[in-house]
Amino acid sequence: MALTFWYDFSSSYSYLAAMRIEAVAEKAKVQVVWQPFLLGPIFIDAGYNGSPNLMAPAKAAYMWTDIARRAAHRGHPFKEPTPFPQKSVLAARAALALPARDRPAFSRAAFMRIFAKGENIAEAAVVAAAIAEAGLDPEVVLAAAGKPEVKAALRESVETAKSLGIFGAPTFVTTDEALFWGDDRLEDALAWEKTGSLPAGG
């Protein structure tokens, strides 16, 4: 059994999910496939003018309050990043250039750079630091991230996301292609993958 975790490094709720998904999935005995993609092209296709979370000042203010109190409650650090949103294409390519086993550690390190330290993942130096924190060689991984086949893999990831009906991040997709959108649906997605049903008491 496996759940695919679709995430964009510039997505604040993807950060919340990235920090807890391995522990929660392990408890549920479900494997996690880490699948980076880009929301930007999907928002453009949908006709959005940027992130829907930022369209209204009240909604953006709520998002940061909600993220901060949930991160604090879980014991995860949080710092509102500047700028926001950020260009996540280089980080997504770096993640896709890695073998599956190295993706979670790099991805968590990259998310921490953005949402715990407030840094800008659009900068190659920040991506390089996250690669090093994952115990990998920044020069090697960044070179791989620039290869045409990795760029093509990211474009294909976006196309696959669209074909699955993904419109936001994080989205959890079960083996039977049921979608669960949002960090707060992680438990639902795991229960669905295991039992084909929502969890008891939900």
Add this chain to the structure above:
Amino acid sequence: MALTFWYDFSSSYSYLAAMRIEAVAEKAKVQVVWQPFLLGPIFIDAGYNGSPNLMAPAKAAYMWTDIARRAAHRGHPFKEPTPFPQKSVLAARAALALPARDRPAFSRAAFMRIFAKGENIAEAAVVAAAIAEAGLDPEVVLAAAGKPEVKAALRESVETAKSLGIFGAPTFVTTDEALFWGDDRLEDALAWEKTGSLPAGG
């Protein structure tokens, strides 16, 4: 202790919350204040072109899937209403015309007309049927709903919602004016009202 439940009759997730809030809040020993308002003027102020849930076909499709599976899981009926969204101003005025003790029963009946029977709450006959189902006199309540002071109360409700930073529905507001947006944040809101913190395990 009391939690204010801000809802719009045309909001699908407000339906999910309305059907369970009394049972969940009673278990938590928290009282519920039912506060109808209108999302329309708030969406216009925010510059939205209609409901953000309907902006992209993929997002709208997900919303109905999500609502249907959550309703089914809780044993609540669900039927996708036509049209959607609906003009909820008459129903909101009727709810505000009622004394607080009668609001929950009428509101649940109105939500059921829309999201369990697929009817259009913009029609006075549908509002009248919900009033009757709540054991009240449709003629009396509809006459009260048309009074200038009730219309003014609804406008004031919208202004209060804006001043609290409400941008969607349902929104749960605690005594200390913390906002929790979405049916899936009801447990968080109740825990916050009781303890000033999110629930254990969240």
